[in-house]
Amino acid sequence: MTHFFKHLNTLTMKLSLMPRIVLFAFFVLIGCGDSPQSVAKNFTENLAKGKISEAKKYATEPTGEMLDFASKIGAMPVNADFTFIYVDKTVEGEQATVRYKNSPDGQEETVKLVKIDGKWKVHMQPGK
DSSP: OHHHHHHHHHHHHHHHHHHHHHHHHHHHHHHTOOOHHHHHHHHHHHHHTTOHHHHHTTBOHHHHHHHHHHHHTTOOOOOTTOOOEEEEEEEETTEEEEEEESSTTSOOEEEEEEEETTEEEEOOOTTO
């Protein structure tokens, strides 16, 4: 009979941990989400650090081609101290704009994104 209570006690402990595990998993998934701000952050941080291939994972195909071209002609400055400070976002259907700064007193910058196949991607247009 003690064996039964030992298993029951172990089962009870495991079940009491289950809501905590589910809650933890939920927050991990939310944090890793494909939100416009997380895509903008990953794109800009990788771009600033000169990681073009990594930045392209968060960009549309035409934007990736522009990055390749700019990289080939040496027009991609590297800023190892870059920090993404989220300001706000605007989402209108399949398009989004994320505003950010790279320092608390820095000038606001914007990143335009489009949703392609359910995923947000940075979309830069020449001359804009």
